[in-house]
Amino acid sequence: MDPPPLHVVFLPFMAQGHMIPITDMARLFARRGVKSTIITTPLNAPLFSGKIRRDAQLGLPIETHVIEFPCVEAGLPEGCENVSAIKSPDLLIPFFKAMAVFQRPVEDLLRNWRADCIVADVVFTWATETAGTLCIPRLFFNGTGSFVVSVLHALKVHETCNGLESDSEPFLVPGLPHEIRLIKTQLPPFVRGDQSDSGIRELREAMEESEVNCFGTVLNSFHELEPGYAEYYRKVMGRKAWLIGPLSLGNKDGTEEKAERGDVVTSIDERECLRWLDAREPNSVLYICFGSTSYISDSQPCEIAGALESFEELSFIWVVKKGESLPEGFEERTKGLVIRGWAPQVLILDHGAIGGFMTHCGWNSTLEAVAAGVPMVTWPLQAEQFLNEKLVTDVLKIGVGVGAQEWSRGERKIVVGREDIERAMTRVMVGEEAEELRGRTRKLQKMAVKANEEGGSSNSDLKSLLEELKSLKDKKL
Ligand code: UDP
Numbered sequence: 003m004d005p006p007p008l009h010v011v012f013l014p015f016m017a018q019g020h021m022i023p024i025t026d027m028a029r030l031f032a033r034r035g036v037k038s039t040i041i042t043t044p045l046n047a048p049l050f051s052g053k054i055r056r057d058a059q060l061g062l063p064i065e066t067h068v069i070e071f072p073c074v075e076a077g078l079p080e081g082c083e084n085v086s087a088i089k090s091p092d093l094l095i096p097f098f099k100a101m102a103v104f105q106r107p108v109e110d111l112l113r114n115w116r117a118d119c120i121v122a123d124v125v126f127t128w129a130t131e132t133a134g135t136l137c138i139p140r141l142f143f144n145g146t147g148s149f150v151v152s153v154l155h156a157l158k159v160h161e162t163c164n165g166l167e168s169d170s171e172p173f174l175v176p177g178l179p180h181e182i183r184l185i186k187t188q189l190p191p192f193v194r195g196d197q198s199d200s201g202i203r204e205l206r207e208a209m210e211e212s213e214v215n216c217f218g219t220v221l222n223s224f225h226e227l228e229p230g231y232a233e234y235y236r237k238v239m240g241r242k243a244w245l246i247g248p249l250s251l252g253n254k255d256g257t258e259e260k261a262e263r264g265d266v267v268t269s270i271d272e273r274e275c276l277r278w279l280d281a282r283e284p285n286s287v288l289y290i291c292f293g294s295t296s297y298i299s300d301s302q303p304c305e306i307a308g309a310l311e312s313f314e315e316l317s318f319i320w321v322v323k324k325g326e327s328l329p330e331g332f333e334e335r336t337k338g339l340v341i342r343g344w345a346p347q348v349l350i351l352d353h354g355a356i357g358g359f360m361t362h363c364g365w366n367s368t369l370e371a372v373a374a375g376v377p378m379v380t381w382p383l384q385a386e387q388f389l390n391e392k393l394v395t396d397v398l399k400i401g402v403g404v405g406a407q408e409w410s411r412g413e414r415k416i417v418v419g420r421e422d423i424e425r426a427m428t429r430v431m432v433g434e435e436a437e438e439l440r441g442r443t444r445k446l447q448k449m450a451v452k453a454n455e456e457g458g459s460s461n462s463d464l465k466s467l468l469e470e471l472k473s474l475k476d477k478k479l
Pocket of ligand 1: 017018019020022263264291292293294295296321343344345346347348363364365366367368370
C-alpha cells in the first residue's frame with residue numbers, strides 16, 4: 003500500500019497581503035500531490051474558499067478548515083477578524099497579540115490530523131514551539147523577500163540607528179551587497195529605536211525567536227530577483243530558506259482565478275474592466291493602488307488628482323478606498339477609470355495596456371508588477387514598504403519614487419506635492435527613461451516566468467523542500 007501523502011497545514015495571518023500568497027502556496031503544494039489544509043476564521047474563509055473549492059473539484063487534495071476567532075474575548079470589536087476591519091491603528095498590536103488564541107485549537111487539529119508540517123505566518127510566534135511539541139517541522143512565512151530581512155538584519159547587527167544624528171540626512175546601511183541609503187524617518191519606529199512602540203518591539207523579538215528556531219523559511223520571491231540577498235539570508239543570517247515565488251505565477255491561473263484574488267467580489271465586473279483596457283493603447287495606462295490596508299493622508303488624493311489632470315493625455319485606473327474622496331468633477335474631466343473598493347489587480351497588471359503602476363510597495367504588489375513586466379511609481383507608506391522601494395528604485399532600477407519620506411500608519415505631516423507626483427509618473431510612462439525601465443522590468447518578468455518552469459530556480463526549490471519534508475515523514479514512519 004502507498005504511504006499516505008504529505009499533509010501540510012497552512013495558517014495565514016488574517017490580512018489580504020498574507021492570505022493571498024499563502025493560498026497560492028497551498029494550491030501549489032496541492033498541485034504537487036501534497037494534502038493541503040488552510041486554517042482560517044469564518045469571516046476570512048469566503049475571501050478565498052471559492053478558489054479552493056474549484057481546485058478540490060478538479061481533484062486536488064486541498065481544503066479550507068474554519069475555526070472560531072473569539073475577537074471580543076481578545077479585546078477586539080465584534081467581527082474584527084481581518085486587518086482591513088481594524089478602524090484605529092491602536093488596535094493593531096492587540097490584533098497581533100490575539101493570534102495567541104489559535105495555539106490550542108491549532109495544536110489539537112495538527113495532532114488529530116497527524117499533520118506532517120505547518121506553514122505558519124510570522125505573527126504566530128507560538129507555532130515553532132507547537133511544532134516542536136508535535137515533532138513536526140514548522141515553516142516560517144513572513145510575506146516579504148530576502149532584501150527586506152537582510153536590510154533589517156544589517157541595521158540591527160551594526161546598530162546603525164543608534165548613532166544617527168539627523169532625521170533627514172540619508173545614511174548608508176553597512177554590510178550589504180549594494181549601497182543602500184535610507185533616511186531615519188522612512189524606518190518603522192521599532193527599527194529607529196522609538197520607545198513609544200515597545201509593543202511592536204516585543205512582538206518582533208518573539209517573531210525573530212520563532213524564526214531562528216524553526217525548520218526553515220519559505221519566501222515569496224525568486225533567486226534571480228535578489229541573488230545577493232538570498233545569499234545574505236542563507237549565509238550571513240544562517241537561515242534555511244526556499245524561494246518559491248512569485249506565488250502569483252505558480253498556479254498558472256486564468257482570468258477567473260486572477261479576478262478572484264483576495265475578495266469575494268471585486269468592485270468592478272472583470273469583463274467591463276478588460277473591455278475598458280482593450281480599448282487603450284499598449285503601455286498607455288497608469289494603474290494606481292495602495293494595497294489592502296495602507297492609508298494615504300487625507301490631502302493626498304487631491305494631489306494625485308491634480309497630477310493626473312495636468313498630465314492630460316494619461317489614461318489611468320485608480321483604486322480608491324472607501325472613505326477617500328476625489329475633487330468635484332474630477333472623474334468627468336479626466337480619461338480614467340475609478341474603482342471604488344477592491345480591484346482585480348493581477349488581471350489589470352497583466353493587461354498589455356498597463357504601462358506603469360503607482361504602488362505603496364507592498365511586497366505582493368511589487369512582485370505582481372515584476373511578474374507582469376510593469377515598471378513602478380513608488381510611494382511607500384508604512385510597514386517594510388520603504389525598504390521594498392529601495393530594491394525597486396536603487397537595486398533593480400525598475401521604478402521611480404515620488405519622494406515619500408515619512409513612515410506612518412496614520413496621518414502624515416509631509417504632503418507629497420502634485421509636481422513631484424507628476425514628475426515621477428512622467429518618467430515611468432513616457433520617453434527614453436520609461437523605455438529603459440520597461441526593458442529592465444520585462445527582463446525580470448521573463449526570469450520570473452522561467453523560475454516557475456521545470457528546472458527553474460523556484461520550481462527546484464519547491465521540489466527540494468517537498469523532498470526534504472517527505473524524507474522527514476519517512477524517517478518518522
Ligand atoms: N489587491 C487586490 N485588489 C485591490 C487591492 C489589493 O487584488 O484592490 C491585492 C494585491 O494584488 C496584492 C494584495 O492585495 O496581492 C496586497 O498585498 P501587498 O503586499 O501588495 O500590500 P498590503 O495590502 O499587504 O499592504
